Amino acid sequence: MRIAVFGDVMGRSGRTALIERLPGLRRRLALDFIVVNAENAAGGFGVTPRIAEELFEAGADILTTGNHAFDQRDDVDLFDKEPRLLRPVNFAPSNPGRGAVMAQDGDGRNVLVIHAQGQRAMPQAIDDPCAAVDRELDGITLGREADAVIVDFHAETTSEKYSMGHYLDGRASLVVGTHTHVPTADDQILPRGTGYITDLGMCGDYDSVIGMEKSEPLRRFVSKMSGGRFAPAAGAATLCGVVVETDPATGLAATIDPIRVGGRLRETLGRGDEG
Secondary structure, three states, rough: OOOEEEEOOOHHHHHHHHHHHHHHHHHHOOEEEEEOOOOOOOOOOOOOOOHHHHHHOOOOOHHHOOOOOOHHHHHHOHHHHOEEEEEOOOOOOOOOOOEEEEEEEEOOOEEEEEEOOOOOOOOOOHHHHHHHHHHHOOOOOOOOOEEEEEEEEEOOHHHHHHHHHOEOOOEOOEEEOOOOOOOOOEEEEEOOOOOOEEOOOHHHHHHHOOOOOOHHHHHHHHHOOOOOOOOOOOOOOEEEEEEEEEOOEEEEEEEEEEEEEEEOOOOOOOOOOOO
8 A cells, every 4th residue: 555644734835735736646656545734734723624625625535733733713623523634632532523533545445544742842731642542553453453554643852753653663554753844854664664754844835934934933033022923935835745655464664755846845756756
């Protein structure tokens, strides 16, 4: 099975580029299943029903979020209505929605997607992500009940992300980090067969400060004073993610490769295909 996961979609620039390119990428990369982190898709803060539907229509099978999941407060009921939209599994049980879903690809193979959030240097007081992921994996054996297990770990620190990767090594097909909006160069297969990357990066304009137009972040760094609100950068977006191919017998990762398409970053697509 060939699965792609795309990092945080940042504002109009990121979502427009992804919506335009995703159908072609599905064909070109022969993708069976696509996960997209959409927590910054609505002006940098959260996701709306309209945006979620546009991403699904473009080819996303599952949308994940993160600490900005409920920023669009008038639309939080979407998390109860739409099972393909996940908030972190270790949010309070009283929160809308769910943090994991067993979905199927076009051939009826089961893909378990789990979305968790880290605890280090994050704004919310949340439950232990390891225990929450364990609960979702209880009774699930990779290669039997689930043909693939994908974990989006939305976290700030590299050490916590690596710890989650090693904690799940051999139990998940792929563990990806999201949240920091900068793609890391450590895509790899861990010793027991789990694909891993510390951060996918964002789908957004990299002529920015992690996706935001530069003037306000620079003002705050230099003057220590706010001059206005953050606004997503509006230039050409680079789409960032990874594609993993799983072993049909075990569900573990056979290959993992970065995706960087468009915008400012050097393009790479699949196994060494530049551009």
